[in-house]
Amino acid sequence: MTDFSTAILNWYNHEKTSMPWRDEPDPYRIWLSEVMLQQTQIQTVIPYYLKWIKTLPTVKDTAESSEDVVLKLWEGLGYYARARNFRLACQMITENFDGIVPSDPIQFKQLKGVGDYITAAVQSIAFGHPLPVIDGNVRRITSRLLSLPHPPDQHNEEIMDFLTLHIGDTQPGDFNQGMMDLARDVCKPKVPLCTQCPVSCYCSAFSDQTIHRYPVKKEKKIRPHFRVAVGVIWKDSHILVSKRKSNGLLGGLWEFPGGKIQNGESSPECIQRETLEELGIHVTVGDFIKTIQHAYTHFSISMDSYHCRFQTGEPKSIGCSDWMWIKRDELVSLAFPKANHKIFDKIPEVSPFEN
Numbered sequence: 001m002t003d004f005s006t007a008i009l010n011w012y013n014h015e016k017t018s019m020p021w022r023d024e025p026d027p028y029r030i031w032l033s034e035v036m037l038q039q040t041q042i043q044t045v046i047p048y049y050l051k052w053i054k055t056l057p058t059v060k061d062t063a064e065s066s067e068d069v070v071l072k073l074w075e076g077l078g079y080y081a082r083a084r085n086f087r088l089a090c091q092m093i094t095e096n097f098d099g100i101v102p103s104d105p106i107q108f109k110q111l112k113g114v115g116d117y118i119t120a121a122v123q124s125i126a127f128g129h130p131l132p133v134i135d136g137n138v139r140r141i142t143s144r145l146l147s148l149p150h151p152p153d154q155h156n157e158e159i160m161d162f163l164t165l166h167i168g169d170t171q172p173g174d175f176n177q178g179m180m181d182l183a184r185d186v187c188k189p190k191v192p193l194c195t196q197c198p199v200s201c202y203c204s205a206f207s208d209q210t211i212h213r214y215p216v217k218k219e220k221k222i223r224p225h226f227r228v229a230v231g232v233i234w235k236d237s238h239i240l241v242s243k244r245k246s247n248g249l250l251g252g253l254w255e256f257p258g259g260k261i262q263n264g265e266s267s268p269e270c271i272q273r274e275t276l277e278e279l280g281i282h283v284t285v286g287d288f289i290k291t292i293q294h295a296y297t298h299f300s301i302s303m304d305s306y307h308c309r310f311q312t313g314e315p316k317s318i319g320c321s322d323w324m325w326i327k328r329d330e331l332v333s334l335a336f337p338k339a340n341h342k343i344f345d346k347i348p349e350v351s352p353f354e355n
């Protein structure tokens with residue numbers, strides 16, 4: 001063990017943040033928490049984690065659940081492929097490993113949705129394998145410790161070499177969690193708390209007083225903006241909802257039919273075109289409901305919504321994976337994207353076309 005790793009482990013021992021999955025020997029729970037924590041803050045994850053564990057406490061429970069159940073438990077966390085893949089991976093474990101999470105990193109990494117990060121996190125924390133975890137926080141602290149001259153993702157090899165040198169094989173899980181906690185809570189993105197840092201004596205940027213230069217930033221990409229229109233399509237007292245295809249953005253979630261507005265097209269025209277293309281039905285567009293502004297990670301949308309009346313055709317899954325007519329009060333039992341949620345409170349119990 002190096003002096004650097006001893007400093008990280010001592011700090012982690014005294015300062016580690018309490019989380020419901022910590023000090024749990026259960027690899028399934030550690031794995032679930034790490035999947036949820038990718039791209040998401042701890043405080044956001046905790047209630048989702050607790051609800052999931054209460055509903056699906058074991059690999060077998062998740063393996064036997066439906067996709068709709070796991071997406072509902074995940075609703076609002078984003079990056080829904082994580083939930084779908086976690087369920088599929090649990091099914092693989094039930095079929096091939098008797099329901100026991102593999103302790104072999106090579107076998108574990110073959111599970112659906114499992115990459116380098118999850119393998120290193122789960123295998124080090126649950127099984128003691130000395131595999132360094134590299135997330136955005138660890139990249140930031142390492143780029144400061146080593147004064148890396150380019151954006152951190154251009155230095156993956158140096159970062160991995162540095163961590164491999166220090167992780168040791170006695171407490172690799174604690175070392176990884178210590179690095180992640182220290183980076184998040186002390187080596188903060190904007191104002192690092194260097195006077196509280198247990199490894200400041202090893203920090204190149206601190207010793208050179210050049211912390212403000214690291215991590216070197218990438219050029220920012222402009223986030224595209226799309227205009228979208230959707231219809232709340234009524235047939236008597238029922239509303240038509242369609243399910244997004246599994247392999248795309250927000251895959252597997254239910255939504256109000258519609259899509260991107262094309263050049264020169266009005267919102268009502270867009271809804272009529274999209275419902276014909278995606279579901280094979282004709283609708284008439286009625287009252288405007290509201291416009292929603294919503295920002296996703298890689299793009300933002302303005303979404304116009306309208307009440308629509310079903311006219312003709314038998315719905316078919318052309319541009320979606322499924323569809324169904326539901327009652328107003330069934331909306332809350334399905335998983336919808338956040339932008340769709342924002343019009344729920346404007347949808348009446350009975351069809352506006354029945355008056």
Ligand code: SF4
Binds near residue numbers: 144188194200203205
């Ligand atoms: S000394 Fe400051 S910049 Fe360097 S690792 Fe510690 S907190 Fe980060």
